[in-house]
Amino acid sequence: MLLIYTHKITSRFSYTMKQVFTRILGIDIIFTTKVEDFIKHTGPKITYSKQPLQNEFFVRSNELLFVHGINDLQITVEDWEGTPCFFRTNEPSVIPYDIFSASFYLLTRYEEYLPYLKDTHGRFPPSESIASTYNFLQLPLVDIWAYRILDKLKERFPTVVSKKRKYQHTSIIDVTSSHCFAHRGAMRSLAGLLYDLGTFKLKRVVQRTSVWLKIKKDPYNNYVSLIEIQKKYQIKSIFFFQFADYSTYDKNVSPENNNFKYLIKSVADYSLVSLAASYSSFRDIELLKEEKKRLSNVVNRPINYSRMRYNRVDIPQTYRNLVEAEFTDDYTMGYTHEMGFRAGTCTPFYFYDITMEEKQPIKIHPFAVHDYALLNSNSEDEALEKIRIYYDQVKKVNGHFVTIFSNELLGGDQKINWLSLYNKVIEKYHV
Numbered sequence: 189m190l191l192i193y194t195h196k197i198t199s200r201f202s203y204t205m206k207q208v209f210t211r212i213l214g215i216d217i218i219f220t221t222k223v224e225d226f227i228k229h230t231g232p233k234i235t236y237s238k239q240p241l242q243n244e245f246f247v248r249s250n251e252l253l254f255v256h257g258i259n260d261l262q263i264t265v266e267d268w269e270g271t272p273c274f275f276r277t278n279e280p281s282v283i284p285y286d287i288f289s290a291s292f293y294l295l296t297r298y299e300e301y302l303p304y305l306k307d308t309h310g311r312f313p314p315s316e317s318i319a320s321t322y323n324f325l326q327l328p329l330v331d332i333w334a335y336r337i338l339d340k341l342k343e344r345f346p347t348v349v350s351k352k353r354k355y356q357h358t359s360i361i362d363v364t365s366s367h368c369f370a371h372r373g374a375m376r377s378l379a380g381l382l383y384d385l386g387t388f389k390l391k392r393v394v395q396r397t398s399v400w401l402k403i404k405k406d407p408y409n410n411y412v413s414l415i416e417i418q419k420k421y422q423i424k425s426i427f428f429f430q431f432a433d434y435s436t437y438d439k440n441v442s443p444e445n446n447n448f449k450y451l452i453k454s455v456a457d458y459s460l461v462s463l464a465a466s467y468s469s470f471r472d473i474e475l476l477k478e479e480k481k482r483l484s485n486v487v488n489r490p491i492n493y494s495r496m497r498y499n500r501v502d503i504p505q506t507y508r509n510l511v512e513a514e515f516t517d518d519y520t521m522g523y524t525h526e527m528g529f530r531a532g533t534c535t536p537f538y539f540y541d542i543t544m545e546e547k548q549p550i551k552i553h554p555f556a557v558h559d560y561a562l563l564n565s566n567s568e569d570e571a572l573e574k575i576r577i578y579y580d581q582v583k584k585v586n587g588h589f590v591t592i593f594s595n596e597l598l599g600g601d602q603k604i605n606w607l608s609l610y611n612k613v614i615e616k617y618h619v
Contacts, residue, residue: 189217190218190234191219191220191225191229193219193221193226193235193237199545199546200540203292203540204292207538208288208291208334209334212335214350215350232347236288245340245344247281247287248280248281249288251289253292257543258302258542268336272327273329282344283336283340287337291333291532294319294531294532297312299316301542309500311499319528320528325527326578327532328533328535328581329532329533331534331585353586355589356588357617359423359591360495360519360593361428361594361595362595363429363430363440364438364594364595364596366408367406368406369400369407371447407599407600407601408596410598417611417614418458419458426459428463428494428495429462431452431479432465432468437468437497438468438497463480466497470497470506471505473509477513480514492516493519494518494520496518504541507539515550517536517550518552519553521552521554522555525558526561527578528578530554534582535588536588538550538551539551555590555591558591559594560594562574562575562604565604566603567603571604571609579616
């Protein structure tokens with residue numbers, strides 16, 4: 189048991205310490221504000237405050253974990269033995285940076301509470317992030333910092349008990365368009381055919397009619413192949429199906445279509461199925477609840493996991509909506525067209541609402557790799573090498589490697605064979 193002394197136990201302090209020590213490092217911790225309890229404790233102990241009590245393991249604290257509200261902080265990123273870090277401390281602190289405040293800053297997406305220029309879908313652009321500005325988006329810094337402090341702790345307390353965690357890989361399949369041509373209804377199918385003819389997309393005309401005549405299967409219908417790959421390597425997978433009415437940005441098969449319902453049920457027999465929330469439900473909590481209920485009725489089990497359309501996250505409102513809709517886990521934390529660790533970690537964490545100053549009951553599973561970020565790759569090998577960089581970083585800290593592949597790309601006609609790439613990713617990076 190690790191005892192942590194501080195001058196004031198706040199919700200920010202508790203949240204950060206539990207994430208760093210308990211969830212990442214597997215160390216049991218207790219807190220105290222009483223000097224006598226700290227002195228009596230004979231096991232591993234540290235002080236996190238402004239001043240040390242004696243000659244103990246001391247980390248000088250920044251103010252961030254002991255204040256309320258949002259401030260426009262001046263962040264200076266420096267090099268700590270080859271690793272970026274910020275919130276510099278000074279002697280006699282055992283480590284030269286307050287990694288706890290820095291971790292809180294990244295995990296809570298503190299910078300996304302501040303004013304920024306949104307993209308066309310109202311998203312926080314990666315270019316606005318401190319990680320992009322200082323070129324550490326490719327690093328799970330919170331995890332790296334945690335293992336740094338573990339090394340220091342073991343130097344001082346060789347008997348400290350840390351439960352070594354195992355590397356995990358979760359494969360996410362985003363199904364916002366279950367079929368390209370099939371099951372789309374007479375009017376939508378005819379409109380699509382006329383559009384293809386009018387724009388001289390003759391290849392699509394041939395594909396479309398071949399699917400209609402059942403000469404060929406729909407190009408997006410790769411579910412059997414995907415499940416076979418996942419079963420072969422025994423990986424955890426989640427299929428996120430959009431189950432929403434038609435709109436400008438939501439163009440999946442109708443949720444009333446029986447073939448679509450049958451597909452979802454059949455996938456649910458082999459993999460976890462959950463909700464890819466529609467674009468329209470982004471600010472409509474009642475619609476979000478309705479989509480969740482509809483999908484739950486199809487698979488006859490609770491729907492607890494969510495992904496937002498186009499990875500749209502508006503901090504903190506998106507997570508407040510998900511909590512109200514009774515989702516327990518979310519897989520939206522990442523960037524669509526940029527690979528990297530948006531929250532600076534490859535470990536699931538609970539959302540902390542800074543404006544309410546409390547941890548919320550929804551766990552965020554950050555992803556590092558999205559297939560749309562690989563569209564500029566010239567070959568499978570090039571795309572695989574880009575993914576390897578992030579796999580290596582997660583593997584070093586025995587973290588959780590979450591990859592997202594989209595049904596449209598897996599069945600699309602591109603210069604990369606996406607289904608082949610997916611197979612190689614699972615084969616190489618499932619362990």
